[in-house]
Amino acid sequence: MSLIFDYSQQGRRCSAPPVLTVPKITEPDPSELRNTDIGMPEVAEVDLVRHYMEFSKQAFGVDDGFYPLGSCTMKYNPKLNERTAAFQGFTDIHPLQSPETVQGALELMYDLQEKLCRITGMDAMTLQPAAGAHGEWTGLQLIAAYHRKRKDTKRTNVLVPDSAHGTNPASAAMVGFNIVNIPSDENGLVDVEKLKNYADENTAALMLTNPNTLGLFDTNIEKIAEIIHGVGGLLYYDGANLNAVMGISRPGDMGFDAVHLNLHKTFSTPHGGGGPGSGPVGCKKNLQEFLPVPVIEKNKDGFLLSYDRPDSIGKVKNFYGNFSVCVKAYTYITVLGASGLKEASENAVLNANYMLSSLREYSDMIYHDPCMHEFVLGLESLKKETGMSALDIAKTILDYGIHPPTMYFPLIVHEALMFEPTETESKETLDRVIRIIISIFERAKSDDETLHDSPSATIIGRPDEVKAARNPVLKY
Amino acid sequence: MASYVPSTNEERLEMLNKTGFSEMESLFAHIPANLRLDGKLDIEEGMSEADAERKLSDLASKNTVFRHIFKGAGAYNHYIPAVVSSMVSRNEFVTAYTPYQAEISQGVLKSIFEYQSMICRLLDMDVANASVYDGGSAAGEAVLMCAERKKNTVLMSSCMNPQTKMVVRTYCRSYGFNLVETEEENGRTKIDKIGEDVFAVIFSQPNYYGCIENSEEIVDKAHNSGAKCIMSVYPVAMSMLKTPGEVGADVAVGDGQPFGMPMAFGGPYLGFMAATQAMMRKLPGRIVGKTEDHSGRDAYVLTLQAREQHIKRERASSSICSNQALCALTATVYMSAMGKAGLKEVAEGCYYNAHYLADMFRKKGIEVEYDNFFSEFVTCHKKSVRELSAKCMEAGFMPGHAIDGPDGKRILWCTTEMNYKEEMDKLAEIVGGAE
Numbered sequence: 001m002s003l004i005f006d007y008s009q010q011g012r013r014c015s016a017p018p019v020l021t022v023p024k025i026t027e028p029d030p031s032e033l034r035n036t037d038i039g040m041p042e043v044a045e046v047d048l049v050r051h052y053m054e055f056s057k058q059a060f061g062v063d064d065g066f067y068p069l070g071s072c073t074m075k076y077n078p079k080l081n082e083r084t085a086a087f088q089g090f091t092d093i094h095p096l097q098s099p100e101t102v103q104g105a106l107e108l109m110y111d112l113q114e115k116l117c118r119i120t121g122m123d124a125m126t127l128q129p130a131a132g133a134h135g136e137w138t139g140l141q142l143i144a145a146y147h148r149k150r151k152d153t154k155r156t157n158v159l160v161p162d163s164a165h166g167t168n169p170a171s172a173a174m175v176g177f178n179i180v181n182i183p184s185d186e187n188g189l190v191d192v193e194k195l196k197n198y199a200d201e202n203t204a205a206l207m208l209t210n211p212n213t214l215g216l217f218d219t220n221i222e223k224i225a226e227i228i229h230g231v232g233g234l235l236y237y238d239g240a241n242l243n244a245v246m247g248i249s250r251p252g253d254m255g256f257d258a259v260h261l262n263l264h265k266t267f268s269t270p271h272g273g274g275g276p277g278s279g280p281v282g283c284k285k286n287l288q289e290f291l292p293v294p295v296i297e298k299n300k301d302g303f304l305l306s307y308d309r310p311d312s313i314g315k316v317k318n319f320y321g322n323f324s325v326c327v328k329a330y331t332y333i334t335v336l337g338a339s340g341l342k343e344a345s346e347n348a349v350l351n352a353n354y355m356l357s358s359l360r361e362y363s364d365m366i367y368h369d370p371c372m373h374e375f376v377l378g379l380e381s382l383k384k385e386t387g388m389s390a391l392d393i394a395k396t397i398l399d400y401g402i403h404p405p406t407m408y409f410p411l412i413v414h415e416a417l418m419f420e421p422t423e424t425e426s427k428e429t430l431d432r433v434i435r436i437i438i439s440i441f442e443r444a445k446s447d448d449e450t451l452h453d454s455p456s457a458t459i460i461g462r463p464d465e466v467k468a469a470r471n472p473v474l475k476y
Numbered sequence: 477m478a479s480y481v482p483s484t485n486e487e488r489l490e491m492l493n494k495t496g497f498s499e500m501e502s503l504f505a506h507i508p509a510n511l512r513l514d515g516k517l518d519i520e521e522g523m524s525e526a527d528a529e530r531k532l533s534d535l536a537s538k539n540t541v542f543r544h545i546f547k548g549a550g551a552y553n554h555y556i557p558a559v560v561s562s563m564v565s566r567n568e569f570v571t572a573y574t575p576y577q578a579e580i581s582q583g584v585l586k587s588i589f590e591y592q593s594m595i596c597r598l599l600d601m602d603v604a605n606a607s608v609y610d611g612g613s614a615a616g617e618a619v620l621m622c623a624e625r626k627k628n629t630v631l632m633s634s635c636m637n638p639q640t641k642m643v644v645r646t647y648c649r650s651y652g653f654n655l656v657e658t659e660e661e662n663g664r665t666k667i668d669k670i671g672e673d674v675f676a677v678i679f680s681q682p683n684y685y686g687c688i689e690n691s692e693e694i695v696d697k698a699h700n701s702g703a704k705c706i707m708s709v710y711p712v713a714m715s716m717l718k719t720p721g722e723v724g725a726d727v728a729v730g731d732g733q734p735f736g737m738p739m740a741f742g743g744p745y746l747g748f749m750a751a752t753q754a755m756m757r758k759l760p761g762r763i764v765g766k767t768e769d770h771s772g773r774d775a776y777v778l779t780l781q782a783r784e785q786h787i788k789r790e791r792a793s794s795s796i797c798s799n800q801a802l803c804a805l806t807a808t809v810y811m812s813a814m815g816k817a818g819l820k821e822v823a824e825g826c827y828y829n830a831h832y833l834a835d836m837f838r839k840k841g842i843e844v845e846y847d848n849f850f851s852e853f854v855t856c857h858k859k860s861v862r863e864l865s866a867k868c869m870e871a872g873f874m875p876g877h878a879i880d881g882p883d884g885k886r887i888l889w890c891t892t893e894m895n896y897k898e899e900m901d902k903l904a905e906i907v908g909g910a911e
Contacts, residue, residue, distance in 0.1 A: 002807075003586060003589065004590050004595075004812050005589055005590070005593070006768065008847050012815070013817050013818060014556075014557070014559065014813050014815070014818075015557035015559065015813040015814055015818055016818065016821070016826060017555055017711045017814070017818055017821045017822045017892065017893045018555065018830075018893055018896065020821075020824065020825055021827055021896045021898075022828055022829055022832035022896075022897045022900070023798070023832065023852075023895040024831075025828070025831040025832050025834075025835045026829050026831050028716065028717075028827065029848070032688055032717055033716060033717065034714070034717055034718055034719055034722065034892040035717060035718075036499065036600050036719065036721070037548075037721060037816075038597065038598070038715055038816045038819055038820065039597030039598075039816070040594060040597065040811050040812070040814070040815050040819060041599075041812050041815060042815045042816055042817070043812055043815065045559055045813070048559060048809070048812055049559060049562075049563065052566075053561045053563075053566075053586070053807060054583070054584060055569075055582075055584070055587055055688060056488065056566040056568040056569055056583055057564075057568070057583065058578075058580075058581070058583030058584075058586075059568040059569055059575075059580075059581060059582075059583040059584045060547040060568065060572060060581060061568045061569070061570065061571030061572040061573075062565055062571040062572075063567040063568065063570075064567075064568060064571075067573065068574060072573060074573060075480070076480050077570070077571050078525075079686040080528065080529060082526050082565070082570070083529065083531040084528075084529065084536075085537040087486030087532065088534050088536070088541055089535075089536025089537055089538075089539040089541060090539070090740065090741065091738035091739070092541045092542075092553075092739065093539045093541065093739060093741050093788065093895075094542075094546055094553070094739045094741075094874060095541075095544065095550075095551050095739065095741050095742035096549055096550075096551065096877050097540070097547070097874065098865070098869065098882075101539065101540035101869065102539050102540070102741065103538045103539070104534075104535040104536055104537065104538030104539040104743045105535075107535060107538065108532075108535050113842050114517045114825050116517045118517060119517060119519065120609075128611035128799075130610065130613070130743065130744065131609065131796075131798045132798070133796055133798070134609060134613070134796070137650070139726060141646070141650055143716050144650075150893070153593075153821060154801050155545075164835065166885075172793070174650055174651065174666075175792065176650065176651065176652050197661060199580070201835075202733075208897070217506065217507055218508060219507065219508055219513070222508065222510075232744065238910055245507075246517070247513060247516065247517045248504055248507070248512065249507055249511045249513060250510055250513060253511055253513070253901045254700040259684075268480075269573070270570045270571050270802075271571065271572060271573045271801075272569070272570060272572070272800075272801050272802030272803075272805075272842040273569055273572045273573070273574065273581075273584045273800050273802055273805065274573070274574035274575065274576065274606070274607075274762065274798050274799050274800075274801035274803035275607075275609075275744075275798040275800040275801045275802065275803070276743070276744030276800045276801075276802060276803055277798055279833055292646075293642075299574045310650070312642070313646055313649075314642050314646035314649070315612065315639065315642040315643045315646055315827050316643065316646055317609055317610055317612055317613055317743070318610050318611060318612035318613075318637075318639040318640060318643060318742065318745070319551070319639065319662075319745075320741070320742045320743070321740025321742065322743040322744040323740050323742050323743050323744075324740045324743065325743070325744060327532070327639065330532075331528060331532055334520075334522070334523065334528045334531060334532070335479075335522050335523060335524075335525060335528045336479050336517065336522045337520055337521040337522025337523065338517040338518075338519050338520065338521055338522070338523040339515045339516065339521060339522060340479040341517060341519075342516070342517065343479045343481055344480075344481065346481075346500050346504075347481045347483060347488075347504070349503050349504070350488060350492065350495075350500065350503060351483075351491070351493055353491075353495040353497070353503060354491040354494055354495055355493045355497070356495075357494050359493070366569045368506075369500070369504045369523070370495065370497060370506075372755055372854060378737060381549070393577070394577075398577060398579055398580055403573070403577065403580070404577060412683075419895070421778060423479075423480075424480045424482065425482065426480060426482035426483065426487075426791070427482075427483060427487045427490065427491060431761055450516050451792055453770075455579050458580055458775050460578070460579055460583055460769040460771075460775045461579065461769040461770050461771055462579065462769060462770060463578045463579075463767050463768070463769050463775035463776075464767045464768055464769065464775070465767065465777055465779065467767045467782075468766070468767035468777050468779040469747060469765070469771050469779050469780055470764075472535050472756070472765050472779060472780060473765055474589075474592055474594040474603050474604070474756075474763055474765050474766075474768040474779075474884060475589070475592050475603065475604070476589070476590070476593040476762070
């Protein structure tokens with residue numbers, strides 16, 4: 001199991017850059033030059049290819065198998081997206097080219113913004129943030145700017161449910177807000193009565209996702225919006241779970257003032273092993289003036305980029321966003337259209353309920369019937385009875401060539417496994433996976449000790465993470 | 477119209493039966509009626525893949541692809557070796573999620589470990605993370621890394637890319653830091669005095685004007701005033717110029733787009749971050765470490781996760797969750813494909829081409845500002861640059877960036893290893909003729 005450095009031999013090379021065609025007019029000052037060795041491996045192309053081919057066989061993508069990671073929406077990544085994003089007219093354009101030479105790119109971004117606004121019920125959208133967390137941070141800055149402009153300096157708190165994804169409080173803290181954790185009730189929803197106590201004139205915003213991280217649609221959302229707006233706060237929507245409600249319900253109609261989306265979840269762009277993604281942020285009119293610059297404008301002559309926004313929060317990233325990722329999402333929305341997006345959400349919810357109906361008996365609690373696009377199994381009783389944890393179950397799933405669900409999230413459920421099958425799985429796949437998971441639960445109940453040692457069919461077993469953190473070895 | 481949903485109507489009915497709901501609508505009945513969308517989404521209906529491809533192709537054809545590119549200013553036209561494109565389009569890499577399940581992700585984790593190692597070698601730094609969104613946000617995150625309890629001011633070189641400066645400004649305002657810009661002299665950062673309240677000094681190498689800064693001097697000044705120093709670098713230049721490690725920078729950042737990523741209208745790019753050993757635990761984002769499994773085999777994992785949002789939540793040093801994994805892989809394969817020799821040749825191509833072009837401009841009577849540059853340089857023109865830029869574009873040349881706007885007088889030109897004598901001679905003629 002070598003690294004590329006192990007293949008290095010002095011004097012080997014593959015790619016050759018173009019040869020120098022000009023005379024050397026001047027030489028750099030020696031005192032400015034690097035004295036150390038550049039240290040890159042010297043390899044031949046055939047060895048380079050074989051090495052990364054080996055790595056690709058030690059990776060697992062949606063194209064390899066079932067990937068029910070709750071909260072990640074690992075739906076199929078259409079190959080057409082890859083083709084359109086690779087058009088030369090999209091890859092070989094410079095972001096600072098004269099606007100009249102990039103009207104196609106500007107039109108695509110403008111149209112994508114427009115479509116995302118209609119899907120979410122928002123008035124304006126920016127495509128600049130590069131990921132979900134980046135979008136959250138951007139959205140919270142809009143909210144901070146809004147209160148600042150109103151000269152309301154008391155708005156120091158952001159309310160976050162205890163079931164929220166970690167990026168929510170982290171993003172709010174990055175904007176200088178204090179985090180107030182809101183407890184969930186026994187049904188896993190925001191405790192509306194308690195919320196009334198927490199919401200006051202110090203409340204800048206409440207961050208929510210709906211459906212929430214348990215896969216439940218919070219039917220109290222209108223009441224919640226009333227409470228927060230009633231004290232002068234704003235409502236922020238974490239769009240990670242949008243796949244449950246496209247064409248069915250819109251955050252704008254639920255009362256949200258700002259949203260972020262995850263193009264790499266809901267809109268089918270590939271995850272790439274951990275990026276690049278894209279986290280567009282939408283907002284209602286009250287926050288529009290604060291959006292990052294530049295803003296894409298349309299006039300009678302075409303499209304242009306405007307920096308003329310005196311109250312803009314500035315820039316969260318160089319240039320305009322992860323454009324190629326936007327092309328992929330745009331392609332997806334173009335293929336699916338209004339009915340296709342709704343069909344995606346409907347089938348995502350159906351598939352999750354289908355899986356839940358077969359697995360519910362193994363869980364400590366079921367919050368609601370039906371669930372939405374994802375569901376959580378609580379396995380604390382199983383652990384008490386058999387000593388098998390959610391981790392053991394997840395690691396055993398690896399031996400069957402499928403990806404485990406999300407483990408230990410949300411934090412309010414003990415020994416949690418969160419499943420999100422998505423809409424792009426067939427009934428046969430779901431049936432096969434259900435059989436596998438049930439058989440693992442049955443093995444656990446029959447005290448099959450080998451579950452503690454799983455996985456055993458993978459190229460490594462469980463890594464020693466404690467050692468990794470205690471004695472960090474972070475480079476070759 | 478495809479929706480990529482495999483289920484047939486019959487299968488859907490079977491599944492509904494199993495769940496105990498009679499129809500699809502029952503799954504959504506609990507959503508309050510007035511929150512239900514009335515009718516359809518107000519966007520176009522879908523279409524076949526072939527029709528969608530034509531629509532996208534039409535949009536792409538409304539963009540002009542130039543064959544002769546002389547613009548940089550944060551996005552660069554470098555050669556992308558065929559082997560790079562080939563390897564990073566492997567489905568397993570493209571469609572994988574973050575490697576949280578190490579046992580089935582060793583390929584991804586090892587490639588990130590290689591990336592971290594190469595970034596450290598490129599910059600002579602001790603530790604690197606798995607990447608962040610881009611060079612601008614990397615600079616912003618670096619400022620957060622250096623924050624200290626009793627100090628609140630950041631000193632930023634005025635000679636940095638304006639886009640990056642805006643991003644750093646946004647990060648500083650978000651965190652409540654005071655941001656001050658340095659003076660500028662002859663196209664370079666000028667620092668006389670650094671106040672006691674400054675906790676970080678940040679500058680670029682080369683800077684926005686292409687000028688080579690005296691990096692050692694800036695780092696020394698920062699340290700002598702008790703501040704940390706962040707160096708934002710053009711990675712191509714690091715094969716030639718003194719590295720952040722050599723001059724003692726505390727944090728090194730930059731944008732890795734030149735290493736195998738197309739210009740792509742601004743993204744996705746690659747933010748790299750590296751630091752000294754002392755700053756290791758302040759690095760945001762993902763980091764891969766080497767360990768063993770319980771049988772003693774080498775194993776790679778995401779590590780030091782106690783810094784991150786999923787553990788620390790509001791006490792995390794940053795909210796950043798994902799990295800730019802596929803872009804980091806691209807850079808890794810690029811650096812391996814180029815190797816020592818290739819990287820050096822690319823840097824030399826950029827450097828010697830720029831000096832040749834500047835010399836040709838001077839011979840045509842164009843005023844070139846500042847001498848000591850790497851691969852970008854500024855010219856100053858008598859008339860507004862609008863017409864000049866138009867002439868270049870008419871002839872199929874993407875001109876340099878009009879840094880004072882289309883009605884200003886200055887242009888920032890960029891050459892890479894992709895430029896060649898014939899086209900540079902032609903450009904000099906066009907530009908000289910327009911003066």
